[in-house]
Amino acid sequence: MLRIRHEVNGGPEVLFAEEVDRPEAGPGELLVRAEAIGVTLPTVRKVHEGSGPVPFGGEIAGTVAATGAGVTGFAVGDRVTGLCFADAYAEYAVLNAAFATAVPDDATAVDAVALVRSGLVARGAFEAGRVRPGESVLVTAAAGAVGTLALQLARAGGAGRVVAAVGSAEKAGFVRALGADEVVLYEDADWGAPYDVILDGVGGELLGPAVRALAMGGRLVAFSSGGGTVEAYELLVRGASMIGFQMRAIALGRPDLYARWQRELWEQRAAGTLRTTVHEEIPLAEAARAHAVIEDRRNRGKVVLIP
Known part of the structure; x- marks a missing residue:
C-alpha cells in the first residue's frame, strides 16, 4: 500500500x-x-x-x-x-x-473528515469558554477547518457578537458568509476589543494581543499547538482567565460526552445549522x-x- x-x-x-x-x-x-x-x-x-x-x-x-x-x-x-x-x-x-x-449513509468520507474532528475541537473550545447568551466571541484562525465551525457554533449558541480574526482581507467575505458579524486582521491595533470570550486556534505571538483584547472577566480558550506565553499581569488587571483545551482528554476521559458531541454534530449538519x-x-x-x-x-x- x-x-x-x-x-x-x-x-x-x-x-x-x-x-x-x-x-x-x-x-x-x-x-x-x-x-x-x-x-x-x-x-x-x-x-x-x-x-x-x-x-x-x-x-x-x-x-x-x-x-x-x-x-x-x-x-x-x-x-x-x-x-x-x-x-x-x-x-x-x-x-x-x-x-x-x-x-451516516447520506455523508461522504470527505464530509466526515471535514466535520468530526474539527467540529469536536470547535465544540469543545466553545464549551470551555462557557459562552453565555448575548456575549461577544472572537475566533482566531477563523477561515481554517476548526474556525469555520467555531464561528457557526458561536452563532447558533446565542453569542450576541461573533467576530472572525484572519490573516488577510481576502478571507473577509468567506468568514462573513459563515456567520461572522465583523472581521478583523491580526495586524489591526485592538482587534475591535473587548471580547467576553476568545477562541484561539493560532497561539504563539498572537496570545499577547488576544489577552489584551479580553473584556473584564473575559475567557481566552487556547486550543492550538502553537505554544506561546502570556503575562500573568495582563490576566490579573482584567480579572480574566485562560483555559487550555485538548480534545484527546475528552475522548479518553469523558467517552460519554465525546459520543454525545459527535452525535450532535451530525444532527446539526442534517438540520442545516452547521455546514462544512x-x-x-x-x-x-x-x-x-x-x-x-x-x-x-x-x-x-x-x-x-x-x-
Whole structure:
C-alpha cells in the first residue's frame, strides 16, 4: 500500500511516498481502508518542530477492513471516521475504536473528515469558554477547518457578537458568509476589543494581543499547538482567565460526552445549522502540496487528501 512519510525536519519537500505492507488491527483497533484523510495544522507543525521522523496523524474516513480483539460496535464493511495518531497518510490506517464514529449513509468520507474532528475541537473550545447568551466571541484562525465551525457554533449558541480574526482581507467575505458579524486582521491595533470570550486556534505571538483584547472577566480558550506565553499581569488587571483545551482528554476521559458531541454534530449538519467547507481535495501522493497550503495559510476550510 502507499504511505507518506518523512525522515528529516524541514519544509514540505521532506515528504515522500513509499510502498509498505498493510498494517494489522491490534486489540481495540480498527483497520480502515481510507477514502479521505484530513490534514491538520498540528501535524504540519510537527514536521518542523520534531527532533526526528514524525508519524502523520490526522482524521481518516473510510470502510472497516478488519477489527481487532475486543472491538464491539463495529464490523467489517462499516463506514467510520476518527482521529488516527500514527500513519494516517496511508491507503490503510489503524484507528483506535474509542476514537471512531459511524458515518451516516447520506455523508461522504470527505464530509466526515471535514466535520468530526474539527467540529469536536470547535465544540469543545466553545464549551470551555462557557459562552453565555448575548456575549461577544472572537475566533482566531477563523477561515481554517476548526474556525469555520467555531464561528457557526458561536452563532447558533446565542453569542450576541461573533467576530472572525484572519490573516488577510481576502478571507473577509468567506468568514462573513459563515456567520461572522465583523472581521478583523491580526495586524489591526485592538482587534475591535473587548471580547467576553476568545477562541484561539493560532497561539504563539498572537496570545499577547488576544489577552489584551479580553473584556473584564473575559475567557481566552487556547486550543492550538502553537505554544506561546502570556503575562500573568495582563490576566490579573482584567480579572480574566485562560483555559487550555485538548480534545484527546475528552475522548479518553469523558467517552460519554465525546459520543454525545459527535452525535450532535451530525444532527446539526442534517438540520442545516452547521455546514462544512473544504478548501481542496488533493491526491495522497501529493501530500507535500497539501502541507504547503496549510503552512502558507491559504486554506479556507478543510484540506483533504484522497488515496
